[in-house]
Amino acid sequence: MTLSIYNTLTRRQEPFTTVEPGKVKMYYCGVTVYDYCHLGHARACIVWDVVRRYLQFIGYDVRYIQNFTDIDDKILNRARQENSSMETVAERYIQAYFEDMSRLGIKEADEYPRATHTMNGIQRLIHDLEHKGFAYPADGDVYYAVRKFDEYGKLSGRKLEDLQAGASDRVNIEDAEYQKKQYPFDFALWKAAKPGEPAWESPWGKGRPGWHIECSAMVRDRLGDTIDIHAGGADLIFPHHENEIAQSEAVTGKPLARYWLHNGMVKVDGEKMSKSLGNFTTIRDLLDRGVDPMALRLFVLMAQYRKPIDFTDEAILAATNGWHTLREGLLFGSQHGKQLGWENLELNKSQLEKFEVEKFTTAVNDDFNFPGGLVVIFELAKELRKEGNIIVHQGKTATSADQLWQKWQTLVTLADVLGLTAQPEIEPISQDSLSNAEIEDLIQKRQEARKAKNFAESDRIRDELLAKDVALIDTKEGTLWHKMNN
Numbered sequence: 289m290t291l292s293i294y295n296t297l298t299r300r301q302e303p304f305t306t307v308e309p310g311k312v313k314m315y316y317c318g319v320t321v322y323d324y325c326h327l328g329h330a331r332a333c334i335v336w337d338v339v340r341r342y343l344q345f346i347g348y349d350v351r352y353i354q355n356f357t358d359i360d361d362k363i364l365n366r367a368r369q370e371n372s373s374m375e376t377v378a379e380r381y382i383q384a385y386f387e388d389m390s391r392l393g394i395k396e397a398d399e400y401p402r403a404t405h406t407m408n409g410i411q412r413l414i415h416d417l418e419h420k421g422f423a424y425p426a427d428g429d430v431y432y433a434v435r436k437f438d439e440y441g442k443l444s445g446r447k448l449e450d451l452q453a454g455a456s457d458r459v460n461i462e463d464a465e466y467q468k469k470q471y472p473f474d475f476a477l478w479k480a481a482k483p484g485e486p487a488w489e490s491p492w493g494k495g496r497p498g499w500h501i502e503c504s505a506m507v508r509d510r511l512g513d514t515i516d517i518h519a520g521g522a523d524l525i526f527p528h529h530e531n532e533i534a535q536s537e538a539v540t541g542k543p544l545a546r547y548w549l550h551n552g553m554v555k556v557d558g559e560k561m562s563k564s565l566g567n568f569t570t571i572r573d574l575l576d577r578g579v580d581p582m583a584l585r586l587f588v589l590m591a592q593y594r595k596p597i598d599f600t601d602e603a604i605l606a607a608t609n610g611w612h613t614l615r616e617g618l619l620f621g622s623q624h625g626k627q628l629g630w631e632n633l634e635l636n637k638s639q640l641e642k643f644e645v646e647k648f649t650t651a652v653n654d655d656f657n658f659p660g661g662l663v664v665i666f667e668l669a670k671e672l673r674k675e676g677n678i679i680v681h682q683g684k685t686a687t688s689a690d691q692l693w694q695k696w697q698t699l700v701t702l703a704d705v706l707g708l709t710a711q712p713e714i715e716p717i718s719q720d721s722l723s724n725a726e727i728e729d730l731i732q733k734r735q736e737a738r739k740a741k742n743f744a745e746s747d748r749i750r751d752e753l754l755a756k757d758v759a760l761i762d763t764k765e766g767t768l769w770h771k772m773n774n
């Protein structure tokens with residue numbers, strides 16, 4: 289079975305074919321940099337990282353571009369609050385983005401264009417839109433005339449008439465922007481400079497670009513008129529991606545993207561996790577609480593990528609459990625390889641178990657079914673864990689070293705496609721284990737140390753537990769713990 293994927297644009301699962309054979313051009317709408325990334329961003333970044341890795345695994349040459357939105361009202365508000373500049377805020381959170389994503393093992397994109405670095409491309413596009421009659425200036429702003437683009441609404445399935453009916457009682461006619469627009473759903477391509485805000489020279493006067501135009505300009509500059517995959521969270525389908533299509537396709541007359549892919553939301557109590565709503569947990573908070581980055585990856589990949597997922601402590605604990613099983617399988621080579629006569633542990637793609645690889649690709653080829661791929665990975669990990677136990681307890685196993693080598697190579701290779709890797713040197717597996725009562729006692733002592741603000745002691749206790757394979761997760765309701773070898 290070859291790869292087929294669900295396309296938001298056609299609302300169908302379709303065979304995957306590319307503009308240029310063997311090559312994939314992919315663009316992902318990245319973060320607006322005004323705060324630390326939360327678990328919703330983690331999901332989006334993990335999903336698209338794994339999609340890219342998988343496409344490479346099945347032989348595509350992938351060019352992957354992800355933007356940073358570094359001009360935005362939210363960034364300006366943040367700069368005002370802390371009495372700094374838009375650049376300072378943006379730089380800080382771009383830096384933080386790279387720190388967090390490297391902890392999660394996200395591969396870097398080929399390029400990270402920023403709105404502030406794309407001013408020529410943005411202005412060229414607005415100029416072309418104006419020239420073709422899709423945009424009109426209004427008092428220093430420039431707006432896109434949505435009624436001029438016949439196909440407006442084709443991605444989201446929303447019709448302008450319905451939008452208008454739904455919004456008539458919510459439109460603020462006092463709003464300055466509203467008064468400049470010829471039609472309420474026209475959107476800003478360029479906004480006239482406001483006092484004290486950063487601004488760029490342009491044919492329409494000093495100002496700054498709207499949000500949607502930056503992505504159209506970046507795609508056009510970096511990847512060309514038609515790309516293969518345009519990705520982002522499902523919250524971006526309308527209006528952001530609808531507007532990107534309207535802008536780009538009005539100018540080029542060609543489809544902006546062959547496939548529109550959208551990841552489902554991370555939710556908290558049924559609501560989207562969001563910076564704006566304030567119901568978020570940052571990636572760094574979660575990892576600093578002791579959750580393994582690979583467990584977070586598993587939390588994301590255990591769900592079909594388009595479906596929403598609820599963030600709960602229990603779900604993270606279940607993923608942590610899964611990760612410890614998988615980790616044991618991945619560490620099989622470093623733990624038992626010497627005894628089995630393996631000289632080095634280098635991976636060799638020609639020595640994989642073809643049948644298992646096929647099961648894995650058959651699963652994932654069905655609309656990036658990563659949970660299906662994980663089933664194959666977990667089967668291998670459990671088999672190797674069992675073999676490891678036999679070796680430890682009986683000194684040897686009846687399975688041949690060659691067979692085990694193939695299994696282990698296959699496991700490590702397939703897990704790596706999902707970005708799941710284990711480091712033996714920083715994750716030693718100890719032999720002596722603690723009783724439940726001893727663990728509870730140490731957790732109690734750690735709580736007391738934390739209450740007394742003796743963080744050195746509380747960290748020491750956490751490390752002591754970790755060295756004995758007991759992981760802690762602090763939650764609002766107290767500390768949960770988990771034995772990593774179970």
Ligand SMILES: Nc1ncnc2c1ncn2[C@@H]1O[C@H](COP(=O)(O)OP(=O)(O)OP(=O)(O)O)[C@@H](O)[C@H]1O
Binds near residue numbers: 327328523553555
């Ligand atoms: N809760 C979520 N679950 C999954 N993906 C998300 C979530 N929130 C944001 N994303 C995705 O992350 C990427 C970057 O989002 P962006 O920086 O625009 O966040 P945002 O929506 O402005 O933030 P917020 O809504 O948290 O204020 C987008 O592709 C977006 O769809």
Ligand SMILES: [Zn+2]
Binds near residue numbers: 318
């Ligand atoms: Zn975008």
